[in-house]
Amino acid sequence: MPISRRDFLKASALVAAIPAGTHPLLARFGRAGDPVPALADPALEELAGRALDAAHSAGATYADVRLTRTMSRIVRPRAVGDQEQLAVGVRALADGYWGFASGPVWSADEMARLGAEAVHEARVNAIGGAAVTELAPAAAVPKGHWVMPVEIDPFAVSPLEIADYLQSLAIFTARIPHAEVWSNQCAFTMQEKVYASTVGSYCTQRTYLSQGELVLQVRKNDRVTRLAVDLLSPAGVGWELYRHQPLHEAIRRTVAEAEEDLSLPVKPVDVGRYDAVFSAPDVANLLHQTLAPATQLDRALGEEANAGGTSYLNRPFEMLGQYQVGASALTVTGNRSERGGCATVQWDDDGVAPEEFTLVKDGVLVDFQTTRESAAWMKDYYAKIGKPVRSHGCASAESAIDAPLQTTPNLVMHPGREALDFDALVSGLEQGIAVKGAQLNMDFQHLNGLGAGGRVYEVKRGKRVAMIAGAGFLFRAPELWKGLRAVGGRASVRRVGMASMKGEPGQQSVASVTAPPTVFAQLTVIDPLRRA
């Protein structure tokens, strides 16, 4: 009889209840019967302590250790794939330099090896003279346990049930005239993490990330279009992503939208400057590709110069409190606490409980994304404005195999006061364009961008009257955001999960971006395929 994941979890839980022996851990390779302990098991605290002790005795002035267990599952209507990974990573500060060591083995001996190795790495690489690495103060978390609140744990649902549900969506779609499913799959990740540091923190948390892809193909009058159902973007939720959202209604709405597109006449690009309405997910993407990376302090100072690049906010300390990044209607905050956010955690990978903070206030740059280390670089500015030096809690890593980086938190662009949505913004436009689903290509300072693909509409007297085939647009980030003419209201905002790469070796992180639809003034519209 096949063993379901539910049985598997149940079995693990049972074995976990057996008192820990001399070899309490499954991950001691080659030994039978040692289960992965539950997150609350004191054996884990003991294990983490081993790593910290080893780093401390080797001479670390600070060290932290993370143990992660990551499960991921991809489900398609007729297939499922499972992956599981255990990892441990120790980070140590010695002589002012960081060292890091990681591996897949959870055992007391391995903790000791990694603790010592991390310090060794730091020591032999102490290049550039004796360095002072200051960490912004952070309160110790003596015993913290947190589980991301999800309604249905996706790993407690049979993958067959999930696959059948995906099938049912395909059947539902096929009953709608002109429509069929083009692609249909979903992915779930659960990560359990133990974090401990030499400042006396010990905390555990479990987080989830769920996402789906449901692309519909609609044919009408010899024309074909493909549109994705928009409710399935990555989020810090469980299987309720599918079960508790009105997907049937969303499918009908998506098909109707596709049919409307197919009934519009198609026009070639008329190059020029136009006022442009952007849909809420497009505004979220613009934020994600401009201000999100540009307000990472390490990037702005040049730490990422050899990887993804630097930032157009390249004089961070002169620009803070002064630099106009956008129109006064632009206010952007960061958080890692919103329910369902992809970057939501209780503690970051520095052991800091993140707080909500403002990056851009009324169009002016007022802060940067920080970790404990980069927050300390901000101390003069914080002293000037009378704020305590405190990390915004933006340290994270994919798993304990990788060292923490500063990554983007969940971002929220504040909506406008008037109750306007995308259609209302379009109706307010005498002449211009409307943009949905554009792909962006940015430069390595996130300054100059090109948008292409997606759907671009011609707008005349408040109505979308045609689709412009192959239209694209060019922009410079500061001018774009300064050209913000109108901002949609509270009910018009959408949240989108956005992935980005950073660092060397590259790591992916995912954050939610919430934004309203907007109108930008005088956007440069081009034919992106046209050579000079």
Add this chain to the structure above:
Amino acid sequence: MRLDGVMRLLEARQRLLSQAECEALAARARQAAVGGGKTSVNVDSWWAGALRWGRNRVRLASDRRDVSISVVRAIHEHAAGRASTNQIDDVSLVNLVRAAERDARLFGVRALPEDLPLHAPWFTFPATRIWSDATYDLTAEERGAAARALLEPARAAGMQSAGFLEVRAREWGGFPDGGQPCYARQTLAQCSMTVRDPEETGSGWAGATSFDWRAIDTQALAKRALEKCLASRHPVALEPGRYTVVLEPQAVYDLVVRITWSREEAEHGRGPFVAGADGALGIVRTKLGLKVVDERITISHDPADPELGVMPFTHETGEPVRPVTWVDHGVPTMLSDRREYALTTRTDNLGTPDSRSFRMSGGTTTVDEMVASTKRGLLVTRFSNVNVLDRSTLMATGLTRDGVWLIENGKITKAVKNFRFTESPLFVLNQVEQLGPPVPVFGLPGAPAIVPPLKVRDFSFTSLADAV
């Protein structure tokens, strides 16, 4: 016996699983199988020692490793499931096999061809040069010393340096049930650095990858990145438009690597190698055999090429990598198939190498000679953030990065601000004026490429990008 291999992984010095250890793991997984059928096992372990720096200071030095075991359980031809873990104790292995069996039974439909173990005749794997003890044995101390040498010239010149140095090793063992096992170890070394001036007006870059750490000339990299930075400072803005360009090998690579050779795409009427529909036969004709680029261009891959070391078999599926010539004197002669498509159409086309690893033919004109023969043009270091916008022409956009210079009357006269380009690698390879000697470039780790510099006319720069 069972503990032997896995316990040794705990030791700091042995960072990869041996062939015997992988075989033992595969045998253990097979023992755990219930319900007949076939159990194929892949074992992948890796180690990486790396060092990253920014603003003239080492930011992080690290030692990382991991392992992955994946199992494909094909209970019968119409039911296969797969699962993977990084835990290799008995309980984890049993659970892994059960998970794959559960998936096979739950989804008892046609298995994907990539999940079916190969029943091909036994083959010989090509001998490839991919292992270097010098890479594997490079200690943290030696990595530190190398970084010091890389950092120092930039700092002494008052510039800001950021970079990454990594040595890496991996083994991959594939144990198809009833098929031919394969096992190989590979080392990878990479080093790249960016030097910027404190006023943020100039940026220079240099990078190299090789399986052999000794092939990476760190001094030359440090010198080159610094020189590029110094020479690229205070650039002037030029009008976008069409320019004759001298593309350094890295810039050529950044474009040519976007060419993918998918037969499936072409036969479905998509992609750059569609010649048109043949109404009479009801098929789509591909451009195989038609001249598509300059006849001086040949792009090929030979796994036995000592400079092009790649794994001797394809990842995940374990077929021997075959030598191919994608383009022979301007004429495409080969398209690649993913395994699933090959198995449904032509099984003789299995084992085509990763198209991102290639050797491109060149000529004898050096970059200096190309510059000297140019009346007005631009010298380009490399391209960044390249995206293909149109699959049918491979029309792409992206940016120049880390140094563009104006050439006037055979001399480099000034640094120029970056441009956004709109150009297709296929157009570029049709507008070649001169070719230089091919050299190794900074490719994806494990996918080396040997590429010449090119002088190309009418390269299309569509807008100014004032990013540095």
